[in-house]
Amino acid sequence: MKNKITLFIKNLNHKQNLLLIYKLLYDMAFILLFLFSCLTITEGFLPNFLSSHLNVTSLILSLLIVLVAIGKLGEKLDLHYSIISIRKKKSIPFLVVLIILLLGSSILKFPLWENLLIISGMLYLLFIFYRIILRAEH
Amino acid sequence: MLNFTKKIILEPKWQKRYTILRSLLYSGTVAFLFVLAYIIVFPSISLNYSFSARASSNKNTISDPRNSDNSALKKGVLPDKKLLFDTTIMGNFSDATINIVLGKNSNQISNGTLSVKKSYRAFLYPTGDPIGFKDGSLLFSDGNFYIISNGEKRQFASQTIMQDLGFSIGMFTPIEKNELIYNKTGNTIEDASAYPNGTLFLIDGEYYQLKNNQLYLFVSEKAFLSRYDANLALKKDSSFLEKFPLADDQIGLADGTLASIGTSVFVLSKNKSYSISSPQVFEMMGFNWSDVYQANSEEVGIYKKQKFSIQGFTHPDGTIFEDAQTKNYYIIENEQKHQIIGTELLKSYLKIHPVLIDSASLNNTVNCTFKKDLLTLRDSYSCTIPLKKIMTEKGNDYQFIGEFNSGIRISQISAIFNTAPNISNLRNSLSNIKASLISNYNTTR
Numbered sequence: 001m002k003n004k005i006t007l008f009i010k011n012l013n014h015k016q017n018l019l020l021i022y023k024l025l026y027d028m029a030f031i032l033l034f035l036f037s038c039l040t041i042t043e044g045f046l047p048n049f050l051s052s053h054l055n056v057t058s059l060i061l062s063l064l065i066v067l068v069a070i071g072k073l074g075e076k077l078d079l080h081y082s083i084i085s086i087r088k089k090k091s092i093p094f095l096v097v098l099i100i101l102l103l104g105s106s107i108l109k110f111p112l113w114e115n116l117l118i119i120s121g122m123l124y125l126l127f128i129f130y131r132i133i134l135r136a137e138h
Numbered sequence: 139m140l141n142f143t144k145k146i147i148l149e150p151k152w153q154k155r156y157t158i159l160r161s162l163l164y165s166g167t168v169a170f171l172f173v174l175a176y177i178i179v180f181p182s183i184s185l186n187y188s189f190s191a192r193a194s195s196n197k198n199t200i201s202d203p204r205n206s207d208n209s210a211l212k213k214g215v216l217p218d219k220k221l222l223f224d225t226t227i228m229g230n231f232s233d234a235t236i237n238i239v240l241g242k243n244s245n246q247i248s249n250g251t252l253s254v255k256k257s258y259r260a261f262l263y264p265t266g267d268p269i270g271f272k273d274g275s276l277l278f279s280d281g282n283f284y285i286i287s288n289g290e291k292r293q294f295a296s297q298t299i300m301q302d303l304g305f306s307i308g309m310f311t312p313i314e315k316n317e318l319i320y321n322k323t324g325n326t327i328e329d330a331s332a333y334p335n336g337t338l339f340l341i342d343g344e345y346y347q348l349k350n351n352q353l354y355l356f357v358s359e360k361a362f363l364s365r366y367d368a369n370l371a372l373k374k375d376s377s378f379l380e381k382f383p384l385a386d387d388q389i390g391l392a393d394g395t396l397a398s399i400g401t402s403v404f405v406l407s408k409n410k411s412y413s414i415s416s417p418q419v420f421e422m423m424g425f426n427w428s429d430v431y432q433a434n435s436e437e438v439g440i441y442k443k444q445k446f447s448i449q450g451f452t453h454p455d456g457t458i459f460e461d462a463q464t465k466n467y468y469i470i471e472n473e474q475k476h477q478i479i480g481t482e483l484l485k486s487y488l489k490i491h492p493v494l495i496d497s498a499s500l501n502n503t504v505n506c507t508f509k510k511d512l513l514t515l516r517d518s519y520s521c522t523i524p525l526k527k528i529m530t531e532k533g534n535d536y537q538f539i540g541e542f543n544s545g546i547r548i549s550q551i552s553a554i555f556n557t558a559p560n561i562s563n564l565r566n567s568l569s570n571i572k573a574s575l576i577s578n579y580n581t582t583r
Contacts, residue, residue: 016152020159026142027160031167046574048416053177079146109401 189214214548221540232558245545250508259535260453266474270321273336278310290324302330317480393456397433407454411441424493460492
């Protein structure tokens, strides 16, 4: 029995096995991120519609665990990636429009002056993030 | 496609394993999404009650299991072979499956039936005596002047005494003699220097009521007008405030008032405020949007906020129901419904739209018979009731009445409300989703 466990752990640590697990973790991360974005967008337009059926905390915790596992395993396997230029991504304008729609939906029933304040704050934050990303890329 | 780790190339044997595992992962995700969609479109709700937990435990989502005289059941024992309980849920369901697990030393169920009716929980309360006029009301009947004080009608000994106290004839509402019979008779007012309890005053633009020799301030003009007409208050100057001490407590808006602050809506009753969690719940309770009063923080601040729970939410004291079938009106007070009989009596209470109900729903019931569950080790019996016949009744409360043989002791009750997967329910679900979307963006409320 002890030999079987030792053999199992040895097989688990086999590089190909670890690479397989790493690739599967990436797929899991994609699935969890996809579910999380669907949840966020749906909740933005229909509050409580999905969150009453899905355990959001478990979803977020699972995503965090998978991302940490990817990081740790990547470190162990000595895998590196080049920095992606976010500026050149074609999905950025679409994402910005989506953020604005979600934000607009959430502040629809606020008084006008509060709306203007929140939108100004958000635009400023978006601008700061853009500058940080630009600097990082340079 | 969707290959996020293109640069990591596995050996052929491992690549094959990866392909299989990846397919299983994505298939599992698709299956999960289908199951989620099924649960959303054809929802089911499960409610429970365990006699081993505290009655007030959050895990007990079935309300008030009791016997036929509304006494709570001790340890699940049925003293009169009857079991009553309520479930409050939102939505339309095809059927309900009720499961009962018997306790230790219980007889088996040989003859158990269950019936269910649908209405508003408050309307299912027992009927009490008809209600009389409120304290402070000024009434003229059969040539005599009356004030309602401590629930009793107190006659002024003469018109002179009435006028010496500061009242005028125009302040009294003429009523039929039979409208006064619902207030007990109190002592005649013979002293022109002593104001009876309940007298209303207007002092320096603020309204007060006299109770036990103390003046209670109405928190706002609206609070006064939600209960009384403006002409019922005796006008006095500020020196009058020196005659009586001011009470610490204030009088708020009338029980049953719908008030809003910002985007939150509350029902106010007996110094408590009950938050209404969504427009759907508001409409499900039969309230009218035009009755919502935009309150200020001072008016709502005197009320103690209550936690919201759809299972425990019922129309509070002060709510008025109108029976569409009999055209009778009822007010809820102390877990009883009291009929309001009389035109002027009704006018004195009805400041907002009543909640519409149909008393015929109380006689519209559906039944089933309990059968033993075979695929379980526990002593468990189930009964499935189709709900189609009562689905259109107004209300969100299902009252179940079970009748059994003697010697039954219950350990747990569960109620599962199901939606059958068919085209009609699919259309209903989609139209509910559309309605939620429209309601969410209806900024006119």
